[in-house]
Structures are given as structure tokens and as C-alpha cells.
Amino acid sequence: MRSVFRFAWLIPVLATLAHAQTEKVTVDRFFAEALAHGQAYENLRVLTTQHPGRLAGSQSLEGAVVWAQKTLGALPLDRVYTQDVMVPHWERGAPESVLLLDSAGHCQPLAAAALGNSGATPADGLTAEVVEVKSLAEVRALGRTRLAGKIVFFNRPMNPAVFRGMTAYGEAGDQRNQGPAAAAAGGAVAVLTRSLTHALDDVPHTGNTRFPPESAAIPAAALSTLAADRLAAALAADPHTRVHVAIHARKLPDAPSHNVIGEIRGSEFPDQIIVVGGHLDSWDITPGAHDDGAGVVQSIEVLRLFRALGLKPRHTLRCVLFTNEENGLRGAVRYAQLAREEPGRHIFAIESDNGGFAPNGFNFGSTQGDAHLRAARWRGLFEPWGLWNFSKGSGGADVGPLMLAGVTIAGLTPDSQRYFDYHHTAIDTIEKVNPRELHLGAAALAALVWLVDTQGL
Amino acid sequence: MRSVFRFAWLIPVLATLAHAQTEKVTVDRFFAEALAHGQAYENLRVLTTQHPGRLAGSQSLEGAVVWAQKTLGALPLDRVYTQDVMVPHWERGAPESVLLLDSAGHCQPLAAAALGNSGATPADGLTAEVVEVKSLAEVRALGRTRLAGKIVFFNRPMNPAVFRGMTAYGEAGDQRNQGPAAAAAGGAVAVLTRSLTHALDDVPHTGNTRFPPESAAIPAAALSTLAADRLAAALAADPHTRVHVAIHARKLPDAPSHNVIGEIRGSEFPDQIIVVGGHLDSWDITPGAHDDGAGVVQSIEVLRLFRALGLKPRHTLRCVLFTNEENGLRGAVRYAQLAREEPGRHIFAIESDNGGFAPNGFNFGSTQGDAHLRAARWRGLFEPWGLWNFSKGSGGADVGPLMLAGVTIAGLTPDSQRYFDYHHTAIDTIEKVNPRELHLGAAALAALVWLVDTQGL
Numbered sequence: 001m002r003s004v005f006r007f008a009w010l011i012p013v014l015a016t017l018a019h020a021q022t023e024k025v026t027v028d029r030f031f032a033e034a035l036a037h038g039q040a041y042e043n044l045r046v047l048t049t050q051h052p053g054r055l056a057g058s059q060s061l062e063g064a065v066v067w068a069q070k071t072l073g074a075l076p077l078d079r080v081y082t083q084d085v086m087v088p089h090w091e092r093g094a095p096e097s098v099l100l101l102d103s104a105g106h107c108q109p110l111a112a113a114a115l116g117n118s119g120a121t122p123a124d125g126l127t128a129e130v131v132e133v134k135s136l137a138e139v140r141a142l143g144r145t146r147l148a149g150k151i152v153f154f155n156r157p158m159n160p161a162v163f164r165g166m167t168a169y170g171e172a173g174d175q176r177n178q179g180p181a182a183a184a185a186g187g188a189v190a191v192l193t194r195s196l197t198h199a200l201d202d203v204p205h206t207g208n209t210r211f212p213p214e215s216a217a218i219p220a221a222a223l224s225t226l227a228a229d230r231l232a233a234a235l236a237a238d239p240h241t242r243v244h245v246a247i248h249a250r251k252l253p254d255a256p257s258h259n260v261i262g263e264i265r266g267s268e269f270p271d272q273i274i275v276v277g278g279h280l281d282s283w284d285i286t287p288g289a290h291d292d293g294a295g296v297v298q299s300i301e302v303l304r305l306f307r308a309l310g311l312k313p314r315h316t317l318r319c320v321l322f323t324n325e326e327n328g329l330r331g332a333v334r335y336a337q338l339a340r341e342e343p344g345r346h347i348f349a350i351e352s353d354n355g356g357f358a359p360n361g362f363n364f365g366s367t368q369g370d371a372h373l374r375a376a377r378w379r380g381l382f383e384p385w386g387l388w389n390f391s392k393g394s395g396g397a398d399v400g401p402l403m404l405a406g407v408t409i410a411g412l413t414p415d416s417q418r419y420f421d422y423h424h425t426a427i428d429t430i431e432k433v434n435p436r437e438l439h440l441g442a443a444a445l446a447a448l449v450w451l452v453d454t455q456g457l
Numbered sequence: 458m459r460s461v462f463r464f465a466w467l468i469p470v471l472a473t474l475a476h477a478q479t480e481k482v483t484v485d486r487f488f489a490e491a492l493a494h495g496q497a498y499e500n501l502r503v504l505t506t507q508h509p510g511r512l513a514g515s516q517s518l519e520g521a522v523v524w525a526q527k528t529l530g531a532l533p534l535d536r537v538y539t540q541d542v543m544v545p546h547w548e549r550g551a552p553e554s555v556l557l558l559d560s561a562g563h564c565q566p567l568a569a570a571a572l573g574n575s576g577a578t579p580a581d582g583l584t585a586e587v588v589e590v591k592s593l594a595e596v597r598a599l600g601r602t603r604l605a606g607k608i609v610f611f612n613r614p615m616n617p618a619v620f621r622g623m624t625a626y627g628e629a630g631d632q633r634n635q636g637p638a639a640a641a642a643g644g645a646v647a648v649l650t651r652s653l654t655h656a657l658d659d660v661p662h663t664g665n666t667r668f669p670p671e672s673a674a675i676p677a678a679a680l681s682t683l684a685a686d687r688l689a690a691a692l693a694a695d696p697h698t699r700v701h702v703a704i705h706a707r708k709l710p711d712a713p714s715h716n717v718i719g720e721i722r723g724s725e726f727p728d729q730i731i732v733v734g735g736h737l738d739s740w741d742i743t744p745g746a747h748d749d750g751a752g753v754v755q756s757i758e759v760l761r762l763f764r765a766l767g768l769k770p771r772h773t774l775r776c777v778l779f780t781n782e783e784n785g786l787r788g789a790v791r792y793a794q795l796a797r798e799e800p801g802r803h804i805f806a807i808e809s810d811n812g813g814f815a816p817n818g819f820n821f822g823s824t825q826g827d828a829h830l831r832a833a834r835w836r837g838l839f840e841p842w843g844l845w846n847f848s849k850g851s852g853g854a855d856v857g858p859l860m861l862a863g864v865t866i867a868g869l870t871p872d873s874q875r876y877f878d879y880h881h882t883a884i885d886t887i888e889k890v891n892p893r894e895l896h897l898g899a900a901a902l903a904a905l906v907w908l909v910d911t912q913g914l
Contacts, residue, residue: 032618161489163842198893358872385620388845415815417893436655436874
């Protein structure tokens with residue numbers, strides 16, 4: 001009898017080792033299955049070629065809604081449904097045009113894309129002198145004396161010496177987000193902004209700008225970085241250089257759209273919900289492969305991977321494809337509102353909205369602030385697959401409203417060096433996506449979700 | 458007096474903190490300078506557009522040698538010189554052609570590229586039945602009975618479930634490296650191999666194959682992965698499917714080439730040498746942007762970064778651009794031989810030969826085997842720039858001969874998911890290189906070299 005009990009201490013040790021081994025085996029299975037049989041890339045090809053330009057209010061977006069329901073339904077899942085969401089409806093209208101007029105009266109087209117929420121010029125455009133600025137502070141300092149009747153040109157570039165793309169984007173982005181409103185307050189007639197990218201090329205990058213409710217929207221467009229440099233050079237040579245701008249955008253009444261949700265019901269805690277998601281909408285001028293087609297197809301792939309591996313989540317697992325992230329966030333707000341009203345409670349929500357590039361890690365946001373430290377205990381499972389960075393961060397715009405409601409949120413953190421080459425442009429196409437990188441991201445999401453589901457966070 | 462000595466313990470503490478701060482400041486300066494003002498990308502653009510197809514024995518390679526001397530000389534450096542190297546001279550000749558003949562006699566071209574060292578077919582080609590195999594073992598088992606007079610078709614793909622590209626490449630590569638020789642020993646008249654890539658497309662990937670001195674070279678070509686699948690499907694439908702192969706390659710007498718070296722003389726230990734390098738040659742069908750133009754321009758950039766930051770290396774710092782890595786390694790062997798003969802001694806040599814992708818870390822090879830553990834003490838300096846992985850590895854082919862002579866060697870470890878999409882193909886072009894990723898790699902090399910130079914490894 002005694003010899004039996006002599007080795008009793010081995011039992012918890014062996015159990016721990018076995019558990020650790022199961023952990024590793026399952027995480028590795030997610031990655032191997034995604035790399036060998038991932039369907040995300042093919043789904044992304046269909047989404048971006050059949051439903052490009054998925055702007056809130058567009059037919060393309062609602063076509064994508066139907067595609068998403070069909071694709072989720074085919075996995076199959078326990079439930080596929082939509083949530084009705086009223087979304088802002090802004091349209092670009094006829095193609096914009098920005099022309100640099102030299103002193104001899106010759107016109108040189110400058111590659112440009114109107115910003116979301118831009119106002120319109122008169123039908124045959126407007127012509128004015130240009131004031132180049134590098135910051136909102138500079139605009140406010142110049143005031144009506146210098147700005148009234150002018151076109152304000154924001155030309156502070158994204159800082160190339162900053163490592164993370166999203167950080168440099170955030171630092172330079174106030175020019176696009178708030179610049180037109182600040183310029184309008186100073187009496188400017190239009191705004192041009194340098195595209196938010198590190199690349200030097202002739203591809204304009206659109207994006208949202210915001211006017212306060214009491215202020216009229218003025219015409220605003222982003223110039224390609226090459227066009228911005230040409231305009232700056234022209235102004236340096238002749239401060240009275242004029243530019244002609246024609247933008248035909250219009251704001252329409254809010255339109256109906258939809259979040260799309262696919263669900264596998266939890267086997268033990270069906271009233272506790274884990275969300276993995278991305279946003280289904282995109283800007284109008286882009287097929288939106290990286291932004292955020294990648295997040296959409298990766299989220300669908302997470303549920304497919306659970307099915308392929310024969311795994312039943314203990315908690316209810318939802319793939320949520322949000323509408324209207326780009327210019328309103330109404331999908332995310334609606335989802336969080338309905339989440340408060342439903343009987344279940346959300347325990348974790350992760351978003352992929354930084355492109356389909358090789359995943360480096362995850363970033364976590366929570367009201368307690370230390371979820372990233374707890375998740376870092378799983379780091380050893382992810383390092384063989386290239387992920388190592390478990391940091392504090394903001395997760396993703398669409399899961400932000402859930403964090404405000406107390407849910408721990410996260411975001412997939414991919415390599416960020418290429419994202420802003422394509423972000424919000426016509427060149428964010430399927431060819432810019434590498435299938436292996438995309439599928440590694442999907443596997444990473446699935447593995448983290450599985451770990452949270454089986455062990456908690 | 459006593460109170461002065463009470464705080465004496467602070468001195469080493471503050472000195473350590475100051476030292477750590479200097480370390481971080483300098484490493485960050487390398488990265489900021491490379492990201493903001495890196496010249497590697499422009500150098501790569503010139504190298505790949507003016508000197509594509511830099512195969513050993515070609516005029517293009519010797520043109521690149523002249524370009525490299527000029528580019529290094531312009532930095533400026535203390536010394537720029539070349540080493541004479543006799544290199545093997547194989548030429549592809551007129552374009553190869555591989556045709557799938559169906560039972561009705563129709564020809565379907567299969568995208569193909571002759572392998573380096575391939576023999577030639579008769580001038581108007583040869584036609585034979587095809588035996589598909591998945592391994593060298595299978596070829597040896599089949600023997601003359603099944604192989605004599607046939608074309609052997611190696612069709613085992615790179616394993617998609619393996620994370621690291623180089624690992625999957627190594628596992629599948631024996632088919633290309635040794636398959637034709639094994640097939641020739643069995644009486645095969647020619648060999649076709651599936652291109653070594655994860656991509657499914659119509660781009661053939663060349664590469665070297667080796668015949669033992671006593672064996673005649675038979676014609677051997679790599680098929681694009683799509684062509685390989687088409688051939689496999691045809692064979693499954695009709696095992697007597699025939700293929701026509703025409704390859705006009707020829708082996709010429711060895712030709713003169715050159716390693717190119719740029720040097721900054723060490724301020725304290727000029728007879729101790731640190732090498733950073735890449736290989737200047739490429740396959741003939743490719744501009745060689747990632748393989749290995751990236752390593753070449755990153756190595757040049759390391760010396761530019763030292764100059765730009767006003768840093769004088771304590772040891773002699775050499776940028777070594779090796780010739781003939783792709784099909785002979787004669788440049789590396791010659792360099793190591795001359796290194797043994799010169800008065801100085803090498804203390805560290807690092808190569809970049811895995812593409813200009815975002816750097817993830819470094820791999821170290823040494824006879825003691827623990828250099829990666831010692832280098833890992835610097836990990837905290839690199840993590841803000843995306844590098845984290847300090848592992849044991851093989852460094853790079855060109856610094857391998859130095860390791861055999863007792864030198865600690867290393868290689869830059871970039872993200873590996875895209876490399877084999879372009880490796881040894883016509884599509885390894887400048888457009889596939891992201892300037893930020895390339896410059897991050899250059900900065901990483903420079904920072905590690907500086908740390909080894911100032912602290913030892």
C-alpha cells in the first residue's frame with residue numbers, strides 16, 4: 001500500500017504535463033489546419049471581387065451582407081442572423097478633380113480622393129489660393145485674416161521614424177479627421193490633406209473627416225503624397241499658386257444596413273459569449289482586401305477551424321461582422337446596445353482590423369488593464385508560429401463599445417509595415433494579401449479564442 | 458567625508474543605468490536613421506534594374522561588381538577592394554520548352570525553367586513517358602527497370618503546415634538538389650521537378666542541382682506548381698502521357714569573378730574583423746531583389762549608418778559582397794581562405810540572405826553553440842523594433858566557411874512567409890520589396906554589429 005502512495009505526488013504533475021501537451025497539440029492543430037486547408041483567402045477573393053466598395057448605404061455593402069450570411073451558413077453553424085442598423089449615407093458622386101494652375105494658366109491634375117463627409121463645391125468647382133500648414137494649431141493661429149477664401153493644405157507627413165504604422169497614423173491623422181472643420185471655422189473654402197501613408201506614390205488615400213453639427217461641411221480631399229509634394233513645391237516657388245477643386249459629394253438620409261452574426265452555441269455556458277469579428281464595410285473607392293476584408297474572412301475562418309477540428313466551444317462563440325466602421329461605427333454601437341439587452345453576457349471580444357499580414361501578437365484592453373499580462377502565460381504556445389507580443393492596446397474600433405460595457409477586448413496585432421501603403425485606396429486588392437499570412441492570423445485568433453474558452457482569461 | 462562614501466555604491470549603479478541608456482539611444486538612432494533616410498531601397502532599385510540576372514560567369518554580375526565598388530566607394534570608406542574568384546560558368550542557352558502531349562497529339566506548354574547545372578537535350582528536344590515520384594527513396598526503389606528511357610517527375614510539394622519557409626524548403630529540396638542525379642543513375646533521360654514554393658501559380662522557380670563528377674548531367678527543369686498539377690492530372694488520367702523537353706544549357710570553362718569588400722578600419726582593434734554581408738550574384742532569370750539584392754544593399758547600408766551616426770567601429774568593419782553563392786559558393790570559400798592568410802582575425806560575421814522582409818530576429822551558429830543565448834541579453838533593445846527571436850541557426854551559406862574556421866556567425870531572420878513566392882524567379886523584383894521592411898533589416902544588422910563591436914559576444 002505504501003509504495004502506491006509514494007508516487008501519488010506524480011499524479012498532479014503528470015496531469016499538468018498532459019494538460020500542457022494537449023494545449024500545445026490543439027494550438028498547433030489550429031495553425032496546421034489553417035495553413036494547409038484555410039478557406040479565408042478564397043473567401044476574400046470572392047468578397048473583394050464581387051463586392052468591392054462596400055460603403056455604408058451602398059448596394060455593394062448589402063450584397064456583402066447576403067454573401068456573409070451564405071458563407072457563414074455553409075460552415076454550418078447553429079445560427080446565422082442579422083441585426084438592423086441605420087447607417088449614415090454619404091456619396092462621393094461624380095469623380096472629384098483637383099488641378100494645379102501654374103502662372104502660365106496650365107492645369108496639372110493632382111491625384112486626389114474626396115474625404116468621407118466632404119461637402120461639395122459648386123458644380124463647376126472653385127478656384128482659390130492655397131495656404132500650406134503643418135498642424136491644427138497653425139490653422140487656429142492663422143485665423144480668418146489669413147484663411148478666409150483660401151484652400152487650406154495640411155501637409156505634415158506621417159513620421160517615418162516611428163515603428164508602428166498605427167502610431168504614426170494616429171499622430172498625423174488629426175489633420176484629416178479635424179483639419180477641414182478647423183479650416184472651415186477660419187473661413188477656408190476647401191481643404192486638401194496629404195494622404196496618410198509612408199509611401200511616395202500617386203495613390204490617394206481617403207478616410208473620414210468630421211464637421212460639428214453646427215458647421216457646414218466644406219469640400220475636402222486627400223492628395224497622393226506625390227501630388228502633395230508637387231503642390232508644396234509649386235507654393236514654394238510661387239505663394240500665389242492657385243488650385244481648382246471640384247467635388248460632387250452629397251449627404252443623403254440615413255440608410256438601412258446590417259451586422260451579420262454567425263454563432264456556435266456553447267456546450268457548457270451557452271449564455272456566456274465570446275466574439276471574434278471584423279468590419280464588413282469598406283470605403284467606396286476600394287475592394288477593401290486588408291481593410292477589413294481580411295478581418296471578416298479570418299473571423300469566419302475561426303468558426304470553420306473549430307468545426308474542422310471537431311471542437312465544441314464551452315461558451316457561445318460568435319463571429320460578428322460589423323457594418324459602418326469606416327464612417328460612423330453605428331454597427332458596433334448597435335451590437336453593444338443589443339448585447340446589453342440580451343440575456344447572455346459577453347466575456348471576451350477580439351477584432352482583426354489591422355490587415356491580413358503575418359500576426360506578431362495580440363493587444364488587450366480592459367477596465368482592469370492587465371489582461372495582456374494574463375494572456376502572456378500562453379506566449380510559449382504562439383512563439384513557434386511567429387507571435388510573441390502580448391501588449392496593452394485598444395483592440396479594435398468595433399469592440400470598443402463592448403469594453404465600455406466592461407468586457408475584456410483584444411485585437412490581433414499583425415506586422416504593420418505595409419498596411420498604410422494600401423489603406424483606404426483602390427490598391428487594397430486581393431493581390432496584396434499573402435494567403436499564408438492571412439491564414440496564420442486566422443489560426444492565431446482561433447487558438448486564442450480556444451484558450452480563453454477552455455481556461456478563461 | 459563619511460557622507461561622500463555613503464553614496465559611493467550609487468556610482469556603479471548610475472554608470473550601469475547610463476550605459477544602458479546609451480545602448481538604447483544608439484540602437485534607436487540606427488533604426489530612426491534607416492527608416493527616415495535609408496538608401497538601401499534606392500540602391501536596390503538601381504542594382505535590380507541595371508544588373509538583373511547576375512549569374513556567375515555573366516557580364517551582368519561583373520557589371521554589378523563595378524556598381525558595388527562605386528556605391529561602397531561613395532560612402533566613403535577607408536578601403537574598397539575586390540578578391541579574384543574563379544567561378545563555375547553554366548549558361549541556360551536558348552529558352553527551354555516543356556510540352557505536355559495529350560493522346561490526340563496536342564501540345565500544351567508547361568511553364569518551366571531549367572535547373573542550374575542541367576544538361577542539354579538534343580537540339581530538337583526529346584520526348585518520353587513520365588514517371589511521377591515523391592521522393593529520392595522512391596526513385597532508388599524503382600530502379601532501371603522502371604526508369605530507363607523515362608522522364609522522372611518529382612512532385613512532392615513543400616509542406617504548407619510548416620511555419621518557417623526555409624524549413625519546408627529544406628525538407629522538399631532534396632528532389633531538386635539530388636533528384637536529377639538519382640534519376641540519371643536509374644537511366645532516366647530527363648527530370649522535371651515541382652517548383653519549390655507554397656504558391657500555386659505559373660511561375661517556375663529555378664535553382665541548383667548537382668551531378669557527381671563521374672555522372673553525365675541530364676536535362677532537368679522545374680515546372681511551375683500549376684504546370685506540375687496539370688502534369689500530375691494528365692498522368693492520373695493516362696499513365697502513358699508523354700512530355701517533350703527541349704533544354705539548350707551548356708557548361709563552359711570556369712570564369713573570373715570577384716568578391717567586393719568595403720572596409721572601415723577599426724579604431725582600437727584594426728586587426729580584428731567584423732563582417733556583414735550578402736551575395737551579389739543571382740540566378741540568370743531573375744533581378745534578384747530579395748535573393749540576394751536585399752542582403753547586398755542592407756550590408757552597404759550598415760556601413761552608411763555607422764558613417765551617418767558618426768560612429769567609429771572599434772574593430773574593423775567589413776561589408777563583404779560574395780560572388781557565386783547560388784551555384785558554387787566559390788566566393789565564400791575564397792573569402793575564408795584569404796581570411797586565414799591575412800594577419801587579422803575575424804571575430805564575428807553576419808549575413809542577410811533570407812530576403813528584405815520585416816526582421817524578426819537573428820540566428821547564430823558557432824562551434825560553442827551558445828552565441829544566441831549571449832546575444833539574447835540585447836533582446837530588450839530590439840523588441841521596440843519588432844525583433845524578438847534570438848535562436849540557434851546556420852547564419853547564411855556565405856559565412857558558413859568562416860564558422861568552420863571557428864568564427865561566430867549569424868544571419869538576419871526576417872519574416873519568411875513571402876520569400877518562396879519569389880525565390881529564384883522572374884518575379885523577384887523591386888516591387889516585391891517594401892522599403893520600410895528593408896530598412897528595418899539594415900538597421901537591425903547595424904545595431905547588432907555595433908553591440909558586438911562595443912561589448913563583444
